[in-house]
Amino acid sequence: MIRLFVPHDLSTGARLDLDEGQSRYLAAVMRQAPGDAVAVFNGRDGEWRAVVASVTKRGVSLDVDALARPQAEGPDLDLVVALVKRARLETIVEKAAELGARRVRPVITERTQADHTRVDRLQAIAVEASEQTGRLDVPQVLEPVRLERMLADWEAGRRLLFCDEAGEARPVLQAVDGAGAWAILIGPEGGFSPRERAVLRALPFATPAGLGPRILRADTAAISALTLWQAAVGDWR
Amino acid sequence: MIRLFVPHDLSTGARLDLDEGQSRYLAAVMRQAPGDAVAVFNGRDGEWRAVVASVTKRGVSLDVDALARPQAEGPDLDLVVALVKRARLETIVEKAAELGARRVRPVITERTQADHTRVDRLQAIAVEASEQTGRLDVPQVLEPVRLERMLADWEAGRRLLFCDEAGEARPVLQAVDGAGAWAILIGPEGGFSPRERAVLRALPFATPAGLGPRILRADTAAISALTLWQAAVGDWR
Numbered sequence: 001m002i003r004l005f006v007p008h009d010l011s012t013g014a015r016l017d018l019d020e021g022q023s024r025y026l027a028a029v030m031r032q033a034p035g036d037a038v039a040v041f042n043g044r045d046g047e048w049r050a051v052v053a054s055v056t057k058r059g060v061s062l063d064v065d066a067l068a069r070p071q072a073e074g075p076d077l078d079l080v081v082a083l084v085k086r087a088r089l090e091t092i093v094e095k096a097a098e099l100g101a102r103r104v105r106p107v108i109t110e111r112t113q114a115d116h117t118r119v120d121r122l123q124a125i126a127v128e129a130s131e132q133t134g135r136l137d138v139p140q141v142l143e144p145v146r147l148e149r150m151l152a153d154w155e156a157g158r159r160l161l162f163c164d165e166a167g168e169a170r171p172v173l174q175a176v177d178g179a180g181a182w183a184i185l186i187g188p189e190g191g192f193s194p195r196e197r198a199v200l201r202a203l204p205f206a207t208p209a210g211l212g213p214r215i216l217r218a219d220t221a222a223i224s225a226l227t228l229w230q231a232a233v234g235d236w237r
Numbered sequence: 238m239i240r241l242f243v244p245h246d247l248s249t250g251a252r253l254d255l256d257e258g259q260s261r262y263l264a265a266v267m268r269q270a271p272g273d274a275v276a277v278f279n280g281r282d283g284e285w286r287a288v289v290a291s292v293t294k295r296g297v298s299l300d301v302d303a304l305a306r307p308q309a310e311g312p313d314l315d316l317v318v319a320l321v322k323r324a325r326l327e328t329i330v331e332k333a334a335e336l337g338a339r340r341v342r343p344v345i346t347e348r349t350q351a352d353h354t355r356v357d358r359l360q361a362i363a364v365e366a367s368e369q370t371g372r373l374d375v376p377q378v379l380e381p382v383r384l385e386r387m388l389a390d391w392e393a394g395r396r397l398l399f400c401d402e403a404g405e406a407r408p409v410l411q412a413v414d415g416a417g418a419w420a421i422l423i424g425p426e427g428g429f430s431p432r433e434r435a436v437l438r439a440l441p442f443a444t445p446a447g448l449g450p451r452i453l454r455a456d457t458a459a460i461s462a463l464t465l466w467q468a469a470v471g472d473w474r
Contacts, residue, residue, distance in 0.1 A: 098454065098457050099457070099461070100451060132452065132454075133451040134452045171474060172468070210473075212337070214335055215335075215369065217335065217369075223457060227460070227461040231408060235449060236447075237408060
């Protein structure tokens with residue numbers, strides 16, 4: 001069943017006029033015709049069954065039918081990731097959506113090469129991955145900020161799992177010692193600088209964790225850490 | 238430090254004449270000159286420090302100096318993966334190398350689209366990923382076989398972790414209930430057929446396992462399952 005993330009409010013009988021991109025996708029790519037069923041969700045009202053009402057040159061309209069799954073909140077998990085090369089960053093955003101992260105926060109570190117990224121493009125990847133993975137919301141991709149700025153503005157009560165390849169640290173399964181709001185921090189391919197590592201290790205809300213004996217690429221580290229967090233305290237238990 | 242996987246036997250004083258590809262990489266790409274140090278490993282003799290002895294039109298030669306890390310065996314873990322689209326299969330091979338799998342065995346299932354793959358290309362990806370991740374061996378990529386043939390020829394004593402998105406199954410961390418020789422089985426994007434699932438669930442050496450509440454792409458499923466296996470009974474403990 002095709003799933004679409006839509007901006008509209010959802011309730012029985014609502015008529016949804018889809019935008020140009022989703023209209024073209026449904027009509028031209030997926031060859032949907034009036035009467036065909038699709039699933040829609042908006043991150044607020046759960047997942048609904050809808051039916052194609054009309055397909056015209058102006059676009060595709062859907063009629064919302066019945067609630068299929070009520071809205072439910074996933075774990076409160078952010079992924080904080082250094083700006084890495086575009087292809088790997090896009091993979092990381094796709095995987096963060098599949099693995100249930102609620103936000104993706106790109107950061108600029110001392111050894112980060114790139115200092116900007118197209119957040120709208122990353123957000124579109126997050127939407128598509130969320131549609132395919134079956135979740136009821138879409139992770140929000142934030143604008144990149146400098147690591148020190150993010151740490152200075154850190155939200156009270158949120159723990160930070162700092163994946164530290166360079167130092168001695170407990171495995172993630174042991175380091176994640178309680179549920180609640182967390183963020184996972186993945187560094188750039190060159191790692192954190194010694195100064196950054198010292199700052200991170202001194203933060204009261206940060207917990208260092210190791211990801212095995214081999215050197216991992218940033219995308220692998222992100223996927224592995226998200227997986228282990230979900231298995232330890234998230235919705236994979 | 239540059240790491241190269243070489244076919245030569247390694248011992249102090251050995252002279253290594255590198256092949257054309259590695260010679261070009263060292264001389265033209267990485268701009269190495271006589272006296273520069275590189276690391277070499279062959280999967281048998283550990284990792285050795287070597288020094289560039291000569292750079293000529295005929296190629297690059299190295300002199301092997303001292304043992305840096307003795308050979309050590311990683312966990313006995315195979316990744317059995319359905320043939321998926323080329324880009325995702327290449328990602329899976331790269332990640333299997335980073336995550337310490339010893340062999341990658343492509344399989345053809347009922348819902349597999351492709352029925353062949355370039356094993357030599359996948360093996361080259363495994364070599365490059367092994368060089369970068371710091372392991373002392375390279376996972377072997379086998380020729381694709383049909384799933385029923387692989388199961389009929391199954392090696393005595395090896396357990397099979399069958400990642401089953403369709404059915405009820407325990408999480409991987411609970412399903413992996415002991416160390417030893419294991420294989421992780423990842424199906425195609427369309428999943429296993431009902432017949433295949435019934436066959437797999439009836440095998441005495443197979444253990445079904447779940448990968449959370451969302452639908453995962455094959456590459457995500459492979460990385461997550463390898464990670465959890467390593468954390469449960471492998472070298473990430």
